[in-house]
Amino acid sequence: MARVLVIEDDLQMLENYRRLLKRMGHECLPESESASAVEKLPVLQPDIVLTDLRMPVRDGFDVITEVNRLCPDVPVVLITAYADIPTAVEAVRRGAHDVLPKPFTAEQLELVIERALRQKALKEENRILKEQLGWQSQEMITCSPVMQDILKMIDRLSSSEANVLITGESGTGKELVARIIHQRSPRSEGPFVPVDCGAIPDNLLESELFGYEKGAFTGATQDRQGLLEAASGGTVFLDEVAELPLGMQVKLLRVLQDRKVRRLGSNRFIPLNIRVVSATNRPIQDLIKEGRFREDLFYRLNVINLHLPPLRERKEDIPLLARYFMKRYSLLYNRPVEEITREALQILRDYHWPGNVRQLQNVIERAVLLCEDRQLSPSDLPEEIINERSTGEITDFRRAREEFERGYLRKLLASTGGNVSKAAELAGIHRRTIHRMIKKYRIG
DSSP: OOEEEEEOSOHHHHHHHHHHHHHHTOEEEEESOHHHHHHHHHHHOOSEEEEESSOSSSOHHHHHHHHHHHOTTSOEEEEESOOOHHHHHHHHHHTOSEEEESSOOHHHHHHHHHHHHHHHHHHHHHHHHHHHHTHHHHHOOOOOHHHHHHHHHHHHHTTSOOOEEEEOOTTSOHHHHHHHHHHTSTTTTSOEEEEETTTSOHHHHHHHHHEEOTTSSTTOOSOEEOHHHHTTTSEEEEETGGGSOHHHHHHHHHHHHHTEEEOBTOOOEEEOOOEEEEEESSOHHHHHHTTSSOHHHHHHHOSEEEEOOOGGGOTTHHHHHHHHHHHHHHHHTTOOOOEEOHHHHHHHHHSOOTTHHHHHHHHHHHHHHHOOSSEEOGGGSOHHHHHTSOTTOOOOHHHHHHHHHHHHHHHHHHHTTTOHHHHHHHHTSOHHHHHHHHHHHTOO
16 A cells, blocks of 8 residues: 545545545545645655646646655656647656556556556665665676685775786776775775776876976977876776877886876976776787787786676676666666566576677667567567577577467557557456456566
8 A cells, every 4th residue: 555645626526535545455545735745745654646737826747856855765757738749848857757647547557656656666675676686786796706715805905905817808897996995095085097098099098197387299288187196096997008108108118107197398396196007808918928918017907806707607697787787777767677587587588699798788788678568578679689598498488478478568559659458448357357468477
């Protein structure tokens, strides 16, 4: 049962709301004056707010703004007879969860309330999940023994000043690990400065890293601090460090040895107080043999090495990461997706993930946006993910029937605009059967 605050200046409509909500099993908190209702919000503590648009003193837009200010976790549904596009856009801009046009049926009202309550529950579940996972929920989501060992290693090395080299394929989370090292170190209050060594043109690398003085070259109209200098007191992250040209490798080695930097066009050396964390997805030892990376710089950077395994070697993390990204993007895009079917999870586990965690994140984001149900199913996944799975596997009859029923019901409701009576008539089954299937498959 939910506590539903209804703000409506028409007393007869208020009574209708009370009767309908009681029938749905909810408690109705009727308020005919919007200004008074807003003042009572902290006392009433509703689970959801239904508000009319056209009211004296404070209209529905004002109510949305105030509810979001005073009770940001409480969803607001704007009910209006003026449900045109500009009204809906303005309501969403103000922070409304949904807009319900008049006249509406009891079923439509119930669906809107259920959607709002599911979204509220999802936000609360996400908050609890973060609290349960602690610092890992904000930094690294894993249950893999290999990754747990890496996290323990991070705990041990974070308090030191030793340089760290992180290796692993693209998309395994090297920058994330670098940020964890910084956040858990005594330097956490200082800056974390990421430098993408492969993205800066060779002719700009020196000025970007070391800075320059006014007049050092054409276009140098003022002094500029370099990225290494900007990281002083904190951590500099040299991403894709193997992409540095040999000439820059020599200069960087000198800076790291002397712990001081000289801007272009200057004779003055500036002391550096930095910790260096580097990363690469390339085999540096092979580059050293080929003469493309300096061995002395490698030893300077590689005091401690952390190698991140690809996602295909820690498949136990796939369901955990998939659910984490699902919750994240459901909240971000205000989608009612709450779960992933077993079939979809199995497909995700079977895939080899050449793009690692980054690719999985993108796949789940796309799936959440396309999903028309409360559950992500195989039909929401990209074809290349599904097609790689072995075609020889045959699922059991019960699961196959459930997949068919879920897909059929979703299309049936879509064809009738969510009207259960029309859907039952079209399918030749009773309305109660439709409601039972909606509840079973959690289709909103």
